[in-house]
Amino acid sequence: xxxxxxxxxxxxxxxxxxxxxxxxxxxxxxxxxxxxxxxxxxxxxxxxxxxxxxxxxxxxxxxxxxxxxxxxxxxxxxxxxxxxxxxxxxxxxxxxxxxxxxxxxxxxxxxxx
Amino acid sequence: xxxxxxxxxxxxxxxxxxxxxxxxxxxxxxxxxxxxxxxxxxxxxxxxxxxxxxxxxxxxxxxxxxxxxxxxxxxxxxxxxxxxxxxxxxxxxxxxxxxxxxxxxxxxxxxx
Numbered sequence: 001x002x003x004x005x006x007x008x009x010x011x012x013x014x015x016x017x018x019x020x021x022x023x024x025x026x027x028x029x030x031x032x033x034x035x036x037x038x039x040x041x042x043x044x045x046x047x048x049x050x051x052x053x054x055x056x057x058x059x060x061x062x063x064x065x066x067x068x069x070x071x072x073x074x075x076x077x078x079x080x081x082x083x084x085x086x087x088x089x090x091x092x093x094x095x096x097x098x099x100x101x102x103x104x105x106x107x108x109x110x111x112x113x
Numbered sequence: 114x115x116x117x118x119x120x121x122x123x124x125x126x127x128x129x130x131x132x133x134x135x136x137x138x139x140x141x142x143x144x145x146x147x148x149x150x151x152x153x154x155x156x157x158x159x160x161x162x163x164x165x166x167x168x169x170x171x172x173x174x175x176x177x178x179x180x181x182x183x184x185x186x187x188x189x190x191x192x193x194x195x196x197x198x199x200x201x202x203x204x205x206x207x208x209x210x211x212x213x214x215x216x217x218x219x220x221x222x223x224x225x
Contacts, residue, residue: 006156034212043200044157044215093156095213101147102213104156 002028002098006105013084013112021079021108023094029074030096035067038091038107050077084112116140117201122220125195131188133219135201138182143205146177147213148186150197157200157215160186191223 003026013019023033031052036044048058048069056069068080077096081088089112094105118136125131137146145164149157161168161175163184168175174187188195200218205211 004156036215043217044151046212046214049212091154095156101159101162102149103159104149107154107156109154 002096002103004030004094004096004103004105006094006108008108009106010109011111013110015085015112016083018080018082019084019110021081021092021094021110023077023079023096023105025075025096025098025103028096028098030077030098031074032097033071033077034095034102035069035077035079036093036095038093044093047079081110084110086112088112116203116214117216119199119201119216119219121217122222124222124224125188125191127193127223127225128190131186131191131195131221131223133186133188133199133201133221134183135185136183137201137203140181140203141205144203145206146175146181146184147202147204148173148175149200149202149213150195151200151218152194152197160199191221193223193225195221196223197221 005024007022033050035047037047038044047062048056050056050069050071052071052074058064071077093107095102145162147162148160151157163175177184198218198220202213
Protein backbone atom coordinates (compact mmCIF):
# COMPACT_ATOMS: atom_id res chain seq x y z
CA UNK A 1 0.00 0.00 0.00
CA UNK A 2 0.92 3.66 -0.16
CA UNK A 3 3.57 4.60 2.37
CA UNK A 4 4.65 8.01 3.58
CA UNK A 5 7.95 8.12 5.40
CA UNK A 6 8.47 10.97 7.83
CA UNK A 7 11.77 11.88 9.51
CA UNK A 8 12.87 12.47 12.13
CA UNK A 9 10.42 10.76 14.46
CA UNK A 10 11.50 13.02 17.29
CA UNK A 11 13.80 15.99 17.71
CA UNK A 12 14.88 18.24 20.54
CA UNK A 13 16.25 21.64 19.63
CA UNK A 14 17.30 24.81 21.36
CA UNK A 15 15.14 27.89 21.26
CA UNK A 16 16.02 30.09 18.30
CA UNK A 17 17.29 27.32 16.06
CA UNK A 18 15.61 25.82 12.98
CA UNK A 19 14.41 22.28 12.45
CA UNK A 20 13.61 20.54 9.18
CA UNK A 21 11.10 17.71 8.92
CA UNK A 22 11.02 15.54 5.79
CA UNK A 23 8.10 13.66 4.34
CA UNK A 24 8.59 11.22 1.46
CA UNK A 25 6.07 9.22 -0.51
CA UNK A 26 7.83 5.91 -1.06
CA UNK A 27 5.77 4.12 -3.70
CA UNK A 28 3.57 6.77 -5.25
CA UNK A 29 3.74 10.33 -6.46
CA UNK A 30 2.18 12.88 -4.15
CA UNK A 31 1.08 15.95 -6.05
CA UNK A 32 -0.39 17.36 -2.87
CA UNK A 33 0.83 16.95 0.68
CA UNK A 34 -0.72 18.28 3.85
CA UNK A 35 0.98 19.31 7.07
CA UNK A 36 -0.80 19.01 10.40
CA UNK A 37 0.09 19.93 13.95
CA UNK A 38 -1.26 18.22 17.05
CA UNK A 39 -0.95 19.47 20.61
CA UNK A 40 -1.35 17.07 23.55
CA UNK A 41 -4.89 15.72 23.97
CA UNK A 42 -6.09 17.68 20.96
CA UNK A 43 -7.05 16.77 17.42
CA UNK A 44 -4.99 17.31 14.29
CA UNK A 45 -5.05 20.86 12.96
CA UNK A 46 -4.21 21.53 9.33
CA UNK A 47 -1.33 23.95 8.96
CA UNK A 48 -0.79 24.08 5.22
CA UNK A 49 -1.35 22.40 1.89
CA UNK A 50 1.73 21.78 -0.18
CA UNK A 51 1.55 21.41 -3.95
CA UNK A 52 4.50 20.17 -5.98
CA UNK A 53 6.26 23.01 -7.76
CA UNK A 54 4.21 25.83 -6.29
CA UNK A 55 3.91 27.83 -3.10
CA UNK A 56 2.14 26.26 -0.16
CA UNK A 57 -1.24 27.45 1.01
CA UNK A 58 -1.32 28.21 4.72
CA UNK A 59 -4.31 28.06 7.04
CA UNK A 60 -5.38 31.17 8.86
CA UNK A 61 -3.17 31.90 11.83
CA UNK A 62 -0.19 29.90 10.58
CA UNK A 63 2.86 32.06 9.91
CA UNK A 64 4.27 31.22 6.50
CA UNK A 65 7.62 32.83 7.29
CA UNK A 66 7.99 30.70 10.38
CA UNK A 67 6.85 27.39 8.93
CA UNK A 68 8.61 27.08 5.59
CA UNK A 69 7.26 24.39 3.30
CA UNK A 70 9.06 23.13 0.22
CA UNK A 71 7.57 20.59 -2.17
CA UNK A 72 10.19 20.47 -4.89
CA UNK A 73 9.44 16.98 -6.16
CA UNK A 74 6.53 14.58 -6.38
CA UNK A 75 7.97 12.44 -3.62
CA UNK A 76 9.36 14.92 -1.11
CA UNK A 77 7.93 17.73 0.97
CA UNK A 78 9.73 19.43 3.83
CA UNK A 79 8.58 21.58 6.71
CA UNK A 80 11.15 23.84 8.36
CA UNK A 81 10.31 25.39 11.69
CA UNK A 82 12.44 28.52 11.82
CA UNK A 83 13.55 30.28 14.99
CA UNK A 84 11.77 27.69 17.07
CA UNK A 85 10.28 28.62 20.43
CA UNK A 86 8.95 26.40 23.22
CA UNK A 87 5.37 27.08 22.10
CA UNK A 88 6.23 25.38 18.79
CA UNK A 89 6.70 22.12 20.65
CA UNK A 90 4.13 19.79 19.16
CA UNK A 91 3.53 16.66 17.10
CA UNK A 92 3.85 17.42 13.38
CA UNK A 93 2.30 15.04 10.85
CA UNK A 94 2.35 15.01 7.06
CA UNK A 95 -0.19 13.41 4.77
CA UNK A 96 -0.60 12.71 1.07
CA UNK A 97 -3.52 11.52 -0.98
CA UNK A 98 -3.17 7.97 -2.23
CA UNK A 99 -5.32 5.44 -4.00
CA UNK A 100 -7.47 4.46 -1.03
CA UNK A 101 -7.69 7.68 0.91
CA UNK A 102 -5.04 9.72 2.60
CA UNK A 103 -1.81 8.23 3.92
CA UNK A 104 -0.14 9.76 6.93
CA UNK A 105 3.44 9.85 8.07
CA UNK A 106 4.34 8.52 11.48
CA UNK A 107 4.73 12.02 12.87
CA UNK A 108 7.57 14.08 14.35
CA UNK A 109 7.61 14.99 18.02
CA UNK A 110 9.33 18.39 18.29
CA UNK A 111 10.48 19.63 21.67
CA UNK A 112 11.99 23.10 21.87
CA UNK A 113 13.99 23.79 25.01
CA UNK B 114 -14.86 23.27 11.40
CA UNK B 115 -15.37 19.52 11.42
CA UNK B 116 -18.67 18.44 9.89
CA UNK B 117 -19.06 15.37 12.07
CA UNK B 118 -20.15 14.65 15.63
CA UNK B 119 -18.83 11.70 17.57
CA UNK B 120 -19.02 10.61 21.22
CA UNK B 121 -15.94 11.67 23.13
CA UNK B 122 -15.16 8.23 24.46
CA UNK B 123 -16.36 4.63 24.50
CA UNK B 124 -15.38 1.41 26.19
CA UNK B 125 -15.54 -2.05 24.70
CA UNK B 126 -14.77 -5.48 26.07
CA UNK B 127 -12.02 -7.42 24.34
CA UNK B 128 -13.44 -9.87 21.81
CA UNK B 129 -16.74 -8.04 21.50
CA UNK B 130 -17.84 -5.86 18.62
CA UNK B 131 -17.12 -2.16 18.90
CA UNK B 132 -19.74 0.05 17.26
CA UNK B 133 -18.63 3.65 16.83
CA UNK B 134 -21.32 6.11 15.71
CA UNK B 135 -20.87 9.29 13.74
CA UNK B 136 -23.35 11.99 12.79
CA UNK B 137 -22.79 13.96 9.59
CA UNK B 138 -26.17 15.52 8.95
CA UNK B 139 -24.82 18.23 6.61
CA UNK B 140 -22.93 15.87 4.32
CA UNK B 141 -22.97 16.86 0.66
CA UNK B 142 -23.76 14.53 -2.22
CA UNK B 143 -20.14 14.35 -3.38
CA UNK B 144 -18.65 13.76 0.05
CA UNK B 145 -17.34 10.43 1.25
CA UNK B 146 -17.26 9.21 4.83
CA UNK B 147 -13.73 8.34 5.93
CA UNK B 148 -12.65 6.62 9.12
CA UNK B 149 -9.16 6.86 10.52
CA UNK B 150 -7.69 5.91 13.84
CA UNK B 151 -4.72 7.23 15.74
CA UNK B 152 -2.86 5.15 18.23
CA UNK B 153 -0.97 7.19 20.79
CA UNK B 154 1.96 9.17 19.34
CA UNK B 155 1.54 7.77 15.84
CA UNK B 156 0.17 9.13 12.58
CA UNK B 157 -3.46 8.41 11.71
CA UNK B 158 -4.14 5.06 10.06
CA UNK B 159 -6.70 4.64 7.30
CA UNK B 160 -9.49 2.20 8.15
CA UNK B 161 -12.24 2.43 5.59
CA UNK B 162 -14.32 4.84 3.55
CA UNK B 163 -17.61 4.84 1.66
CA UNK B 164 -20.02 7.00 -0.26
CA UNK B 165 -23.46 5.48 0.28
CA UNK B 166 -23.17 1.72 0.23
CA UNK B 167 -22.02 -0.30 3.22
CA UNK B 168 -18.39 -1.30 3.00
CA UNK B 169 -16.30 -4.04 4.56
CA UNK B 170 -12.61 -4.76 4.56
CA UNK B 171 -10.20 -6.78 6.66
CA UNK B 172 -10.22 -4.19 9.42
CA UNK B 173 -13.82 -3.09 9.80
CA UNK B 174 -17.28 -2.58 8.39
CA UNK B 175 -18.86 0.75 7.61
CA UNK B 176 -22.63 1.10 7.76
CA UNK B 177 -24.04 4.29 6.23
CA UNK B 178 -27.70 5.16 6.72
CA UNK B 179 -29.86 5.54 3.65
CA UNK B 180 -30.12 9.32 4.11
CA UNK B 181 -26.32 9.42 4.65
CA UNK B 182 -26.70 11.59 7.70
CA UNK B 183 -24.97 9.13 9.99
CA UNK B 184 -22.73 6.11 9.92
CA UNK B 185 -21.33 3.43 12.19
CA UNK B 186 -17.89 1.90 12.16
CA UNK B 187 -17.89 -1.69 13.36
CA UNK B 188 -14.82 -3.50 14.63
CA UNK B 189 -16.19 -7.06 14.76
CA UNK B 190 -13.86 -8.49 17.39
CA UNK B 191 -12.07 -5.74 19.25
CA UNK B 192 -8.60 -6.43 20.62
CA UNK B 193 -6.48 -4.44 23.05
CA UNK B 194 -4.49 -3.14 20.09
CA UNK B 195 -7.64 -1.44 18.80
CA UNK B 196 -7.45 1.07 21.66
CA UNK B 197 -7.09 4.39 19.84
CA UNK B 198 -8.84 7.61 18.89
CA UNK B 199 -11.18 7.02 15.95
CA UNK B 200 -11.94 9.88 13.60
CA UNK B 201 -14.94 10.09 11.32
CA UNK B 202 -14.37 12.61 8.51
CA UNK B 203 -16.43 13.68 5.52
CA UNK B 204 -14.62 14.95 2.47
CA UNK B 205 -14.87 14.94 -1.30
CA UNK B 206 -12.91 12.23 -3.05
CA UNK B 207 -9.19 12.39 -2.31
CA UNK B 208 -8.50 12.59 -6.02
CA UNK B 209 -9.38 16.26 -5.83
CA UNK B 210 -6.52 16.89 -3.43
CA UNK B 211 -8.88 18.02 -0.69
CA UNK B 212 -7.59 18.07 2.86
CA UNK B 213 -9.13 16.17 5.72
CA UNK B 214 -10.57 18.18 8.59
CA UNK B 215 -10.34 16.32 11.88
CA UNK B 216 -12.86 16.68 14.66
CA UNK B 217 -12.41 15.48 18.21
CA UNK B 218 -12.85 11.81 17.44
CA UNK B 219 -13.90 9.00 19.77
CA UNK B 220 -11.39 7.61 22.24
CA UNK B 221 -12.06 3.86 22.24
CA UNK B 222 -10.75 1.93 25.19
CA UNK B 223 -10.76 -1.85 24.74
CA UNK B 224 -10.65 -3.55 28.11
CA UNK B 225 -9.66 -7.12 28.99
